[in-house]
Amino acid sequence: MTVQKTDVVIIGAGPVGLFAVFECGMVGLNCHVIDALDAIGGQCSALYPEKPIYDIPGFPQISGAGLVEQLELQAAPFKPVYHLGQRVDKLEQPNGVGGGFRLTTSKGNVIEAGAVIIAAGAGAFGPNRPPLANIESFEGQPGGCGVHYLVRRAEDFRARRIVIAGGGDSAVDWALMLHGVAAQIWFVHRRDQFRAAPDSVAKLRALDGYGLDIVVPYQLDALEGGNGVLTGVTVKTLEGQTRSLPADALLAFFGLKSDLGPIAQWGMELDRHHLPVDPANCQTSVPGIFAIGDVATYRGKLKLILTGFAEAASAAHAIYPLLNDGKPLHFEYSTSKGTPGSGVKA
Template identity: 60%
Template structure:
């Protein structure tokens, strides 16, 4: 096999979700060249793939911004730096040492980088699927879905949403004005969500926009040829009822897998990578981890914290790439965007 041409850069960023995109911006502000790599065919990570129309409420200066709109804004922010993107590529191998790394993808790309930022989020992800007979047939027609990409697709439908966490509550609230009827199914009458979301849920229940079905769990699907007519639910005591519904949205979290990253010479804890909090450097010098994949005491899995980690990692990388150049930190209001 012939050797593939090598792309040389200062920083290889693995993951083109919001944290990876902002890392590209921070590198650009420090005049560090970088390349973005992602296994998905487009930028945005979970924001774009799972909830492009879901409002996010904790991005500074945005009282609410949809996931897709956030990615579009981050993309515009890095536009002046013309960052190369290698999308639809899975990084399979990492070799070398601080200041001289070689990465290889499943498509044969070879990238030479002086530092690496892992912004892989949850890694490869997929939904935790409920163990229901005939599930695959309803998945194939879209009667059972695990992500909401367009709220308009649910206009006038009867929806069963299953789960007790933020995703279940957020989507029940987001779809209550689109759907004809929403049933919210959970095994107990206690939900794990932000206090404001729970307040809004109580209001929607009182107004009849959402019906809580507790304490019940999913038990079966009723329908023919992939068309859903009802969702059967059951209590722990075996009492059952059938909810008339066209769609089922089970939100039981994601199964995650670091993939080849887990085979690299990095310390890891349950699909996360421990880092030094002040720099986000991993146990492998010159390799940094930011966003949901990174862990340290006091870590919060918030996009805004990932943005802060991106800035810290970029500043820690500067002396690796420019060892003879002192970094005189300036605010962006005074230095502007480098030309």
């Protein structure tokens, strides 16, 4: 068994986890990053890669994908090691409390670290699949075809016939963004009321009949096609009336199911699937394990990306003395310290 060693293991490669790489690097700590998704970015990449975000300091507007790209570049000088498409199945303290951690992933990677930062949002997450026969055979098709639960690039769906199912913000937002890109959009929902923002719903209704048809009250009933090639989607009313919609792709937006998974078995105090932390340093009830971002909770917590960024800095600064025999950190601003390759000298 090959054991990889590092200072800190970060669980979660979303924006907050990526910024934690930077903050750890700035105090001289190396990081390995583990994420259940096949790509970095977390929910930013999975749910709204092309949707604008307005509350990131210094960026009046930036897309989810753009934010992740910038954070990856910011972390790159510190050479993080990414373990993607896997989750942490086991966490041990072979040398007892204070002696570091050994983590084993679902792909068999074994990593030893002095501290752990959990930046896993609400845990490992995946799509809520609609109960359709053989749906798995249509998943993962390239070029804007087949069944998808997220959109990475609107351009992938150019000139495609698309069925969008769902009534929340994700479904409505992507219908608006793909209008004019797709050849035809069928927007399917079980009732003529939507959970999305009223302004977005008004824009959706204004497009009805202009390259976008609102199909209500219908729900998904079956997929048409074979050998992984989708040709249409059958929808049905509660009374049993069916309709066939010709389609190259189905975008099913029924939310994500999240699960802390094995994290919940690591002996930490839990509060409704969240990890209570000391707001001064973001340490959980287990010494050496820290939690930041949406998974962390404390009184007065604001669930914002920028809050998670600040928590990443607090955790990194708290970990430094833990891994350096209690030696206090001589804090320096980035303007004087610089980063590897920046040319700035203290």
